[in-house]
Amino acid sequence: MAEVLVHAEEIGKTYGTVVKTVALHEVSFEIEAGEFASVIGQSGSGKSTLLNLIGLLDTPTTGRIVLNGHDATAANRKQRAALRNDFVGFVFQFHYLLPEFSVLENVLMPGRIAGEAPSVLVPRAEENLALLGLEGLEKKNANDLSGGQKQRVAIARALMNRPALVLADEPTGNLDTGNSRAVYKLFREINEELGTAFIVVTHDRSVAQQTDRILEISDGALVQDVRNEYAMPRG
Amino acid sequence: MLSLRIAVRFLRKSPWQSILIAAGIAVGIGVQVFLGSLITSLQASLVDQTIGNSPQLIVQAQQDGQPVSFTPQLEHAMKAQSEITTVVPTRTYSGIFRSGAKNAPLQFTGGALDKLDTIYDISGRLVAGKASLAAGEVIVGKDFADTYGLKPGAAATFVLPSGKPATLTVSGVFDFGSAAANSATAFVNGDQAATVLGLQGDQYTAVDAQVKDVFSSKQVASALRTEPALNGLKVTEWQAQNSDLLSALKSQSSSSYMIQFFVLVAVALGIASTLAISAVQKTRQIGILKAMGMKDRQSGRIFLWQALILGVSGAAVGVAAGLGLIALFTFLGRNSTSLFPITPQVGFVVISFVVGVLVAVGSSLIPSRRTKKLDPIEVIQGG
Numbered sequence: 001m002a003e004v005l006v007h008a009e010e011i012g013k014t015y016g017t018v019v020k021t022v023a024l025h026e027v028s029f030e031i032e033a034g035e036f037a038s039v040i041g042q043s044g045s046g047k048s049t050l051l052n053l054i055g056l057l058d059t060p061t062t063g064r065i066v067l068n069g070h071d072a073t074a075a076n077r078k079q080r081a082a083l084r085n086d087f088v089g090f091v092f093q094f095h096y097l098l099p100e101f102s103v104l105e106n107v108l109m110p111g112r113i114a115g116e117a118p119s120v121l122v123p124r125a126e127e128n129l130a131l132l133g134l135e136g137l138e139k140k141n142a143n144d145l146s147g148g149q150k151q152r153v154a155i156a157r158a159l160m161n162r163p164a165l166v167l168a169d170e171p172t173g174n175l176d177t178g179n180s181r182a183v184y185k186l187f188r189e190i191n192e193e194l195g196t197a198f199i200v201v202t203h204d205r206s207v208a209q210q211t212d213r214i215l216e217i218s219d220g221a222l223v224q225d226v227r228n229e230y231a232m233p234r235g
Numbered sequence: 236m237l238s239l240r241i242a243v244r245f246l247r248k249s250p251w252q253s254i255l256i257a258a259g260i261a262v263g264i265g266v267q268v269f270l271g272s273l274i275t276s277l278q279a280s281l282v283d284q285t286i287g288n289s290p291q292l293i294v295q296a297q298q299d300g301q302p303v304s305f306t307p308q309l310e311h312a313m314k315a316q317s318e319i320t321t322v323v324p325t326r327t328y329s330g331i332f333r334s335g336a337k338n339a340p341l342q343f344t345g346g347a348l349d350k351l352d353t354i355y356d357i358s359g360r361l362v363a364g365k366a367s368l369a370a371g372e373v374i375v376g377k378d379f380a381d382t383y384g385l386k387p388g389a390a391a392t393f394v395l396p397s398g399k400p401a402t403l404t405v406s407g408v409f410d411f412g413s414a415a416a417n418s419a420t421a422f423v424n425g426d427q428a429a430t431v432l433g434l435q436g437d438q439y440t441a442v443d444a445q446v447k448d449v450f451s452s453k454q455v456a457s458a459l460r461t462e463p464a465l466n467g468l469k470v471t472e473w474q475a476q477n478s479d480l481l482s483a484l485k486s487q488s489s490s491s492y493m494i495q496f497f498v499l500v501a502v503a504l505g506i507a508s509t510l511a512i513s514a515v516q517k518t519r520q521i522g523i524l525k526a527m528g529m530k531d532r533q534s535g536r537i538f539l540w541q542a543l544i545l546g547v548s549g550a551a552v553g554v555a556a557g558l559g560l561i562a563l564f565t566f567l568g569r570n571s572t573s574l575f576p577i578t579p580q581v582g583f584v585v586i587s588f589v590v591g592v593l594v595a596v597g598s599s600l601i602p603s604r605r606t607k608k609l610d611p612i613e614v615i616q617g618g
Contacts (some may be wrong), residue, residue, distance in 0.1 A: 085528020100244035
């Protein structure tokens with residue numbers, strides 16, 4: 001049996017104190033190492049909230065998240081930051097590259113935050129850039145790239161610390177069809193080559209169809225958990 | 236030092252903003268260095284002009300008109316005070332200059348010229364004639380000489396305290412830079428003064444002294460009063476005689492400190508507000524760095540580093556600008572008698588530099604705190 005990477009136990013999120021908005025009801029699931037999964041749902045359904053909770057960017061109002069064996073619910077801000085840096089890579093709809101730094105420096109950033117030596121980091125960053133077809137762009141400023149290139153740099157950065165899990169929130173939301181297809185092809189290749197688990201949030205069912213497992217969120221509840229095209233209705 | 240690297244990149248990304256903050260610090264510290272040095276030098280100049288060439292401590296007999304015996308014990312007791320730089324026994328009397336129908340009172344100070352020079356610097360301030368106080372010679376002030384047309388070699392007749400006239404030859408003319416001193420002071424031979432006053436060889440009207448630090452005169456006077464060799468003698472010092480000057484100097488210092496304080500407050504507010512704006516501008520970058528695992532303290536240090544870099548560079552430029560202004564002031568006033576030389580104090584300049592850096596770093600505490608508290612989700616959710 002594969003190692004459990006994410007253990008989400010009845011996690012819920014409610015925003016507001018006076019007027020309360022429930023973004024996510026008590027959701028439970030597990031993601032195994034090397035899985036390639038997607039979270040699908042309409043806009044405002046709670047899928048991004050779920051991703052932010054798994055990625056320890058946000059804290060659940062209820063429930064418990066165990067990430068790679070570490071109980072993140074009990075962790076403080078510093079420990080959560082360390083867990084994010086060690087185990088999670090993020091790819092967002094907006095690339096969020098740092099305009100003050102070059103392509104190579106952006107890719108190196110998670111490793112530098114971890115405090116690793118440049119002699120270890122630079123070859124790995126160059127390897128990532130080569131994997132994503134970005135050779136020759138190392139010294140360019142992140143702002144001087146096309147939309148597709150920026151998103152590939154963001155993916156290279158997400159892979160920098162060789163995370164066990166990459167969380168991608170609408171990663172192709174700002175890309176054209178050709179670039180979108182290329183990005184998902186890359187995700188799949190990385191998943192197979194490096195054994196990195198992926199959870200991709202999308203509202204596009206055709207994108208979700210390319211993943212091994214589909215978690216469908218509706219009105220903050222997990223309504224379907226489908227593996228290998230076989231739907232498994234919950235409840 | 237990732238925080239430092241990021242801080243440098245943030246500063247370089249907005250060069251004009253960085254230059255403006257550093258310029259603000261530079262102006263503040265430049266004003267601080269120039270104004271502080273100006274006031275210190277002005278006060279030193281005022282003190283020097285007022286009491287620099289006059290006795291700062293005077294030992295006299297308790298009763299007016301009685302002589303002081305300048306014994307080796309008295310001399311030793313006074314010279315034993317480490318603050319005292321020179322001890323000069325003098326014989327002083329009043330006389331009246333007569334020129335036709337005109338009368339002018341004069342204060343004659345008698346003593347050895349080389350000794351008198353250690354306080355009054357007569358030789359150094361001579362504008363005509365020669366520095367000589369042989370018997371029968373007198374050195375007079377410039378204003379007095381000009382008023383009565385006395386040139387070196389001229390004979391002048393004075394009425395002595397005894398009422399007898401005495402004719403002396405003007406050997407030189409001095410300029411003390413003060414009309415009052417130049418028109419009412421004269422120097423004569425010490426033995427001649429003894430004859431006029433009817434004093435013995437070791438008897439003087441006063442023993443004058445100067446001290447290294449003029450503001451130590453109070454302590455030195457107190458110490459002298461306890462000396463057995465000064466029994467029956469009174470010690471007066473310049474501060475007790477010049478309370479108005481002291482009060483003016485203190486007021487000047489207070490106003491200078493106030494100006495410097497408010498300049499620094501203005502600089503601090505300027506840096507704080509600009510860094511706060513910078514922190515807001517960089518919210519997205521900080522948020523994404525935190526999402527990648529940057530810890531709160533590490534992110535907070537970015538703005539501390541920025542402030543330190545801006546503070547050090549701004550304060551360095553400010554110190555250079557302040558010293559440049561001082562050099563300009565000194566250059567422009569090199570031929571002017573109304574301007575005084577400004578001497579920058581190394582200690583004060585170093586303190587100003589450190590204060591500049593500390594003000595800058597202190598101003599970064601709010602943006603730094605804000606950055607530390609930033610939650611990455613605020614940026615991620617905001618898009």
